[in-house]
Amino acid sequence: MKTKLSILSAALLSATLTMAPAVSQAAIPLAVDGQELPSLAPMLQKTTPAVVAVAVSGTHVSKQKVPDAFRYFFGPNAPREQVQERPFKGLGSGVIIDAEEGYIVTNNHVIEGADEILIGLHDGREIEAKLIGADAESDIALLQIKAKNLTALKRADSDELQVGDFAVAIGNPFGLGQTVTSGIVSAMGRSGLGIEMLENFIQTDAAINSGNSGGALVNLNGELIGINTAIVAPGGGNVGIGFAIPANMANNLVQQIIEHGEVRRGVLGVMGQDLTSELAKGFGIETQHGGFINEVMPDSAAEKAGIKVGDIIVSVNGRSIKSFQELRAKVATMGAGSEVEFGLIRDGDKETVTAVLGESTQAAEAAAGAVHPMLQGAKLESTKSGVEITEVAQGSPAAMSGLIKGDVIVGVNRTKVKNLKALKSALEDQKGTVALKIKRDSTSLYLILR
Amino acid sequence: MIIKDALIYVGKAVLFGLIMAAVIIFILPLITGQSLTNGITSRVSTSSSELSFSKAVRRAAPAVVNIYSLSIDQSKPLNPGSLQGLGSGVIMSKEGYILTNYHVIKRADEIVVALQDGRKFTSEVVGSDPETDLAVLKVEGDNLPVVPLNLNIPARVGDVVLAIGNPYNLGQTITQGIISATGRNGLSSGYLDFLQTDAAINAGNSGGALIDTTGQLIGINTAAFQIGGEGGGHGINFAIPIKLAHSIMGKLIKNGRVIRGALGIGGEAVGPVMAQILNIPDLTGVVITEIDPNGPAAQAKLRPRDVITEFEGESIPGVEMLMDRIAETPPGTKITMTVIREGKSYQVPVIIGEKPVHYN
Numbered sequence: 001m002k003t004k005l006s007i008l009s010a011a012l013l014s015a016t017l018t019m020a021p022a023v024s025q026a027a028i029p030l031a032v033d034g035q036e037l038p039s040l041a042p043m044l045q046k047t048t049p050a051v052v053a054v055a056v057s058g059t060h061v062s063k064q065k066v067p068d069a070f071r072y073f074f075g076p077n078a079p080r081e082q083v084q085e086r087p088f089k090g091l092g093s094g095v096i097i098d099a100e101e102g103y104i105v106t107n108n109h110v111i112e113g114a115d116e117i118l119i120g121l122h123d124g125r126e127i128e129a130k131l132i133g134a135d136a137e138s139d140i141a142l143l144q145i146k147a148k149n150l151t152a153l154k155r156a157d158s159d160e161l162q163v164g165d166f167a168v169a170i171g172n173p174f175g176l177g178q179t180v181t182s183g184i185v186s187a188m189g190r191s192g193l194g195i196e197m198l199e200n201f202i203q204t205d206a207a208i209n210s211g212n213s214g215g216a217l218v219n220l221n222g223e224l225i226g227i228n229t230a231i232v233a234p235g236g237g238n239v240g241i242g243f244a245i246p247a248n249m250a251n252n253l254v255q256q257i258i259e260h261g262e263v264r265r266g267v268l269g270v271m272g273q274d275l276t277s278e279l280a281k282g283f284g285i286e287t288q289h290g291g292f293i294n295e296v297m298p299d300s301a302a303e304k305a306g307i308k309v310g311d312i313i314v315s316v317n318g319r320s321i322k323s324f325q326e327l328r329a330k331v332a333t334m335g336a337g338s339e340v341e342f343g344l345i346r347d348g349d350k351e352t353v354t355a356v357l358g359e360s361t362q363a364a365e366a367a368a369g370a371v372h373p374m375l376q377g378a379k380l381e382s383t384k385s386g387v388e389i390t391e392v393a394q395g396s397p398a399a400m401s402g403l404i405k406g407d408v409i410v411g412v413n414r415t416k417v418k419n420l421k422a423l424k425s426a427l428e429d430q431k432g433t434v435a436l437k438i439k440r441d442s443t444s445l446y447l448i449l450r
Numbered sequence: 451m452i453i454k455d456a457l458i459y460v461g462k463a464v465l466f467g468l469i470m471a472a473v474i475i476f477i478l479p480l481i482t483g484q485s486l487t488n489g490i491t492s493r494v495s496t497s498s499s500e501l502s503f504s505k506a507v508r509r510a511a512p513a514v515v516n517i518y519s520l521s522i523d524q525s526k527p528l529n530p531g532s533l534q535g536l537g538s539g540v541i542m543s544k545e546g547y548i549l550t551n552y553h554v555i556k557r558a559d560e561i562v563v564a565l566q567d568g569r570k571f572t573s574e575v576v577g578s579d580p581e582t583d584l585a586v587l588k589v590e591g592d593n594l595p596v597v598p599l600n601l602n603i604p605a606r607v608g609d610v611v612l613a614i615g616n617p618y619n620l621g622q623t624i625t626q627g628i629i630s631a632t633g634r635n636g637l638s639s640g641y642l643d644f645l646q647t648d649a650a651i652n653a654g655n656s657g658g659a660l661i662d663t664t665g666q667l668i669g670i671n672t673a674a675f676q677i678g679g680e681g682g683g684h685g686i687n688f689a690i691p692i693k694l695a696h697s698i699m700g701k702l703i704k705n706g707r708v709i710r711g712a713l714g715i716g717g718e719a720v721g722p723v724m725a726q727i728l729n730i731p732d733l734t735g736v737v738i739t740e741i742d743p744n745g746p747a748a749q750a751k752l753r754p755r756d757v758i759t760e761f762e763g764e765s766i767p768g769v770e771m772l773m774d775r776i777a778e779t780p781p782g783t784k785i786t787m788t789v790i791r792e793g794k795s796y797q798v799p800v801i802i803g804e805k806p807v808h809y810n
Contacts, residue, residue: 162502162504162507163504163507163511163624164502164503164504164505164506164507164508164612164624165501165502165503165504166501166502183625183626184503184612184624184625184626185624186623186624186625187620187621187622187623187624190620190621193620203620203623205623205624205625205626205649205650220501232617232618232620234618239617239650239652240625240649240650240651240652241617241618241620241623241650241652275568276568277568277569277570280568288567288568288569289568
């Protein structure tokens with residue numbers, strides 16, 4: 001009897017003792033009474049090698065109009081613009097998302113205009129990177145390096161994030177070297193800031209500063225939740241208000257860049273505005289957040305899906321949206337041809353419609369310099385017959401190669417090219433001199449790129 | 451004998467239990483493949499839902515409102531006025547009472563309160579207290595979200611806190627930090643007595659909520675006090691403790707203003723040198739350094755260098771306590787103080803006056 005009792009009490013006691021740490025675990029890292037202090041170090045050991053420093057150098061070209069008075073002295077053939085070239089260097093951060101392929105995500109503004117991009121890995125290696133593609137409107141760029149033993153970050157579903165979740169920023173602020181800062185998710189779906197054309201930011205109070213751009217925002221599992229991009233900084237430094245592009249949005253864009261070498265913006269074909277409390281009252285609905293549809297373009301994806309004027313779009317693929325801007329950013333980054341489910345309110349009733357996003361008519365202009373260094377300064381657009389040059393900057397490498405506005409590139413050496421992707425892949429393997437077949441008005445000609 | 455038996459029995463059980471526990475603690479990680487010292491990563495997988503403040507945010511955030519002013523420019527009579535983001539506020543009760551900072555609303559012609567669910571209300575000012583920088587607004591609405599509140603939980607240095615507000619009118623923002631310092635909750639409290647936190651508080655956060663990790667309100671944020679002027683981001687921010695804010699709110703709802711007693715003196719704590727000069731036995735008490743010639747103290751014939759040692763029979767250790775006692779006494783009340791003058795102790799009756807309010 002005694003033995004039984006003592007075994008029973010022993011079992012109880014041991015159970016209590018072993019349970020004790022388990023109970024406090026749930027409250028970590030808040031309750032630290034008597035327990036070891038929580039640390040992010042074990043998680044960071046695995047994640048920090050995936051965040052790289054991005055060092056760029058290039059030349060800023062600024063143009064100044066030559067005053068007419070000077071043109072008088074130099075004759076009618078004098079250049080209308082004075083081109084000034086200033087070399088620049090820049091520093092930012094990047095995130096390895098594919099260790100096999102060496103893909104690195106960063107911000108477009110980190111690498112924009114760069115002639116040379118150098119990646120500084122966590123282990124000290126420095127490797128030159130190639131620009132695969134970039135999207136200025138969403139501020140995402142994809143780089144590639146050829147290297148072994150890389151560490152990539154796993155991506156978390158950033159739509160699952162909630163305000164109040166822990167967030168850890170990893171980057172290279174002020175070029176100090178890799179720096180880790182912690183905070184929480186302060187807000188989701190932040191838009192209307194005027195930082196980018198397409199905004200759907202995660203807001204965080206983890207300290208982000210100049211040089212953090214392009215770096216990682218991770219959760220406590222060390223999974224990528226966002227690409228740190230911008231801050232509100234009245235005094236120049238961090239005040240606890242930073243913005244990151246959600247990992248899901250970045251991933252959508254990266255997939256398009258990998259597939260097409262460019263972002264093929266999806267188009268729904270609607271115009272609208274934020275749902276306001278006045279509008280909601282006017283329409284007699286309870287919902288207060290969403291995108292109110294003012295106009296549906298004829299023949300658009302929206303019309304085909306049955307979206308009508310007066311509808312209020314409240315969710316995209318099951319995730320509620322707060323504003324028209326958020327809707328716009330989500331749709332525009334999903335890529336042409338994506339099938340998207342929209343939740344909407346029509347005449348007070350909830351409905352869902354599925355739309356197949358159309359392709360933007362103003363096809364995204366690719367970063368021409370990334371296609372070929374001698375094409376820098378040209379704006380390229382895929383058209384029916386080939387790749388059209390829609391603009392050539394004066395004094396740029398493209399202009400010096402002899403390209404003019406309106407030229408259509410139809411071939412590289414003896415290979416026909418039908419679109420930007422084909423042009424890109426055709427130029428990819430060409431080292432040295434390349435002959436571009438051009439259609440100019442009704443004539444064909446070859447231009448030599450060196 | 452029985453006691454000894456019992457002790458041996460209990461002792462055996464405890465010893466056995468400890469050994470079992472040690473064995474289990476040692477073996478358990480091997481079984482589950484986790485090390486107990488593996489820090490946060492090992493815990494994430496088991497309790498990821500706890501590793502977020504989202505629950506606290508969901509409880510408190512709907513009750514934190516954005517406050518706008520509908521400013522009407524007198525010089526432009528045709529201008530219908532524009533909505534300007536002023537700051538934040540916290541809905542304290544179903545009746546629609548909202549706590550905010552006085553400096554948030556003091557220049558507003560018409561105040562508009564915006565809830566997170568999109569509803570907007572015009573609101574009236576119930577009362578303001580410039581001294582603590584608090585104001586109470588009221589809106590009329592149904593199903594108003596109310597912030598959870600527990601006045602009996604004191605904030606401690608090191609507690610994790612969340613600030614909720616509308617910085618730079620970006621929209622609702624949650625920032626996290628800890629309590630860096632705590633102060634007093636007395637009625638005479640000024641800024642430096644308030645809660646100090648390193649949670650990011652910026653212009654527009656003013657009047658918003660400082661909550662604990664369970665979502666309960668512990669303070670009203672005020673960005674008015676910024677070291678180094680504009681800009682913020684120094685990690686030194688202040689909040690009015692909820693206990694003080696709540697009592698001020700009660701007074702504002704009741705009287706439309708906070709009535710504070712006044713004595714009409716300036717004073718300082720009795721230091722060692724002063725004690726020697728004034729020939730008083732110990733270091734407690736407040737020495738009068740200034741007298742308002744028209745104030746209650748002057749009426750009671752008090753003068754500089756008098757030392758107040760007791761207030762209504764209660765000994766006065768320092769300046770703050772005396773200031774609180776005076777402020778808390780309703781004007782017109784006759785009280786008795788013990789005063790030491792030239793080494794002799796006197797009982798002095800004083801009729802407390804009212805402290806004037808300066809709406810700057």
